[in-house]
Amino acid sequence: MGDWMKIVGGIDGGATKTECVLMDIQGNILGRGLAGPSNYHVVGINNTIKAIRKSIIESLKNIGERKIDYLTIGLAGLDTKRDFKYIERSFQNFDLANRLDFKHDSIIALIGAHAGKPGIIVIAGTGSVAAGINRDKKYVRVGGWGYLLGDEGSAFTLGRRGLMAVLREYDGRGASTKITRRIFDKLGIDDYEDIIIKIYGAERIVEKVASLAPCVTDAAKEGDSIAINIIYEEMEKVGELIYTVAKRLDMLDEDISVAMIGGVFRAGEVVIGSLRKVLNRYELKFKLIEPLFPPSIGAAIWSLQSIGVKVNDIINNIENSLEMLD
Amino acid sequence: MGDWMKIVGGIDGGATKTECVLMDIQGNILGRGLAGPSNYHVVGINNTIKAIRKSIIESLKNIGERKIDYLTIGLAGLDTKRDFKYIERSFQNFDLANRLDFKHDSIIALIGAHAGKPGIIVIAGTGSVAAGINRDKKYVRVGGWGYLLGDEGSAFTLGRRGLMAVLREYDGRGASTKITRRIFDKLGIDDYEDIIIKIYGAERIVEKVASLAPCVTDAAKEGDSIAINIIYEEMEKVGELIYTVAKRLDMLDEDISVAMIGGVFRAGEVVIGSLRKVLNRYELKFKLIEPLFPPSIGAAIWSLQSIGVKVNDIINNIENSLEMLD
Numbered sequence: 001m002g003d004w005m006k007i008v009g010g011i012d013g014g015a016t017k018t019e020c021v022l023m024d025i026q027g028n029i030l031g032r033g034l035a036g037p038s039n040y041h042v043v044g045i046n047n048t049i050k051a052i053r054k055s056i057i058e059s060l061k062n063i064g065e066r067k068i069d070y071l072t073i074g075l076a077g078l079d080t081k082r083d084f085k086y087i088e089r090s091f092q093n094f095d096l097a098n099r100l101d102f103k104h105d106s107i108i109a110l111i112g113a114h115a116g117k118p119g120i121i122v123i124a125g126t127g128s129v130a131a132g133i134n135r136d137k138k139y140v141r142v143g144g145w146g147y148l149l150g151d152e153g154s155a156f157t158l159g160r161r162g163l164m165a166v167l168r169e170y171d172g173r174g175a176s177t178k179i180t181r182r183i184f185d186k187l188g189i190d191d192y193e194d195i196i197i198k199i200y201g202a203e204r205i206v207e208k209v210a211s212l213a214p215c216v217t218d219a220a221k222e223g224d225s226i227a228i229n230i231i232y233e234e235m236e237k238v239g240e241l242i243y244t245v246a247k248r249l250d251m252l253d254e255d256i257s258v259a260m261i262g263g264v265f266r267a268g269e270v271v272i273g274s275l276r277k278v279l280n281r282y283e284l285k286f287k288l289i290e291p292l293f294p295p296s297i298g299a300a301i302w303s304l305q306s307i308g309v310k311v312n313d314i315i316n317n318i319e320n321s322l323e324m325l326d
Numbered sequence: 327m328g329d330w331m332k333i334v335g336g337i338d339g340g341a342t343k344t345e346c347v348l349m350d351i352q353g354n355i356l357g358r359g360l361a362g363p364s365n366y367h368v369v370g371i372n373n374t375i376k377a378i379r380k381s382i383i384e385s386l387k388n389i390g391e392r393k394i395d396y397l398t399i400g401l402a403g404l405d406t407k408r409d410f411k412y413i414e415r416s417f418q419n420f421d422l423a424n425r426l427d428f429k430h431d432s433i434i435a436l437i438g439a440h441a442g443k444p445g446i447i448v449i450a451g452t453g454s455v456a457a458g459i460n461r462d463k464k465y466v467r468v469g470g471w472g473y474l475l476g477d478e479g480s481a482f483t484l485g486r487r488g489l490m491a492v493l494r495e496y497d498g499r500g501a502s503t504k505i506t507r508r509i510f511d512k513l514g515i516d517d518y519e520d521i522i523i524k525i526y527g528a529e530r531i532v533e534k535v536a537s538l539a540p541c542v543t544d545a546a547k548e549g550d551s552i553a554i555n556i557i558y559e560e561m562e563k564v565g566e567l568i569y570t571v572a573k574r575l576d577m578l579d580e581d582i583s584v585a586m587i588g589g590v591f592r593a594g595e596v597v598i599g600s601l602r603k604v605l606n607r608y609e610l611k612f613k614l615i616e617p618l619f620p621p622s623i624g625a626a627i628w629s630l631q632s633i634g635v636k637v638n639d640i641i642n643n644i645e646n647s648l649e650m651l652d
Contacts, residue, residue, distance in 0.1 A: 149493060167476065244498050
């Protein structure tokens with residue numbers, strides 16, 4: 001660890017916002033800054049750089065420094081080798097950090113969720129993905145192939161399957177379900193045919209469908225067997241994602257913490273209970289937990305680890321200074 | 327039947343072309359005309375009317391008449407009550423026919439496939455749907471809810487599931503499959519990651535995915551068990567569509583002809599054999615057949631039936647004059 005290091009940083013940049021956190025090498029949080037979106041596939045590379053700069057400059061206020069020694073930038077949309085090449089070239093002359101490290105946003109979420117220790121995360125928001133890191137710092141990601149080809153257990157997929165259950169009821173293929181009334185209310189319609197107009201005519205079709213996920217989880221909470229079944233089948237696929245991560249990381253014989261991230265899990269036991277049941281069937285030592293820290297802290301922890309700091313020694317400092325910030 | 331009737335017509339209008347067929351009331355085909363697309367959701371109402379006019383005027387050549395007595399127009403995109411209201415209003419002052427009758431394109435396909443007799447059709451092209459008509463002329467349609475919410479067994483769904491199998495192989499979730507090499511070749515890629523760019527970046531994403539269906543059916547023909555399984559599972563859903571149509575039409579105790587329409591069935595026995603197996607499991611008297619006539623002829627037959635002609639009496643005339651046309 002270089003004693004010249006004073007400040008490390010972590011950035012979590014996504015489709016809705018950019019967050020920067022700065023720490024000293026003892027893990028004390030020195031500042032935090034927010035800015036607009038920085039998924040460059042969505043807002044373009046110039047807006048991405050601007051948002052990242054803004055979040056850093058805000059977090060540098062009151063510190064009396066103009067540069068970060070080691071900055072880890074976690075970004076949504078860094079999916080392919082081509083993405084990495086492009087983003088690294090675009091940041092070649094970046095003047096606010098001495099060292100830059102780009103990571104897929106699932107990695108910093110993973111580091112944050114387990115405070116840098118080995119573990120697995122499963123994200124089920126609009127989309128879904130599972131990822132893990134083991135004691136050799138080997139990283140693996142499974143799933144996350146988007147709304148058409150993946151996103152098992154995501155809000156989009158739950159909403160989509162809810163709509164399909166309603167249309168199966170209409171067709172006379174499936175039994176009637178309490179999902180129907182909820183989706184009619186949410187879409188503001190009173191006719192099955194209008195589903196087509198509302199969904200295929202939506203400007204942001206993926207978000208529109210994802211917004212219907214609570215219609216399924218709420219119906220399940222009321223005991224609707226079709227909704228319960230949809231959730232269980234999707235959690236079976238999520239469980240398979242988690243199991244595959246663990247297998248590929250040679251973690252099957254260990255105690256494994258699985259942190260649940262994303263809006264789908266906020267539905268509570270109706271979702272989490274299903275996932276627990278699935279994981280128990282694998283007869284492995286999984287424990288479902290809440291993430292310890294958010295992804296921006298995860299990025300900063302990655303910076304600390306990269307310069308040789310042992311996170312175990314400073315985790316209390318992070319916790320204490322995080323509380324003080326609020 | 328009015329003796330003043332001289333000419334009836336049938337139009338099949340879709341996203342790629344418009345076809346008009348004229349007959350006398352003995353079922354002799356008098357003319358045929360072609361024009362561009364007439365799915366008004368795609369090309370707009372003005373182009374739709376233009377295409378329909380053009381196909382009629384072409385088919386009226388050499389007949390010495392300027393007007394059709396009874397014209398049935400089967401149109402893609404006539405899905406909701408709102409669609410019917412709109413299209414009927416748009417054709418209020420149509421001067422090339424004394425009587426107009428608008429039908430969803432699946433109805434004229436159904437009439438054509440069984441020459442106006444009771445029966446079921448199953449369409450599996452880019453999308454999918456099943457429909458049937460019984461001896462009381464009751465009509466039922468099941469499925470057909472589009473690429474996100476339905477289209478079971480369609481080329482889109484086969485292509486989508488083929489892609490998912492390839493990504494499951496990449497993730498280490500599923501076994502390796504012969505679908506992979508075929509999809510790589512078809513997309514012109516040599517890396518799994520490029521799938522995402524090629525599919526989500528495609529200009530016409532549904533058609534792009536549907537174009538991959540042969541990668542699945544070809545792999546199945548070579549004995550790939552993952553491909554075979556995908557096809558069987560999708561044909562289970564198609565079988566359920568057919569069964570639901572038959573049930574809702576009170577046809578479960580009858581011999582039922584099911585006409586197969588659309589590109590997916592052109593893959594042959596690898597698909598049709600699966601569907602037959604599924605239907606046999608229902609223990610019902612289904613017979614899978616080729617459609618007797620195309621949808622444009624179906625629309626003309628509907629016109630004949632509407633003015634009281636018994637199709638049984640004139641079916642030979644249709645057949646003979648159809649051959650003469652080519």
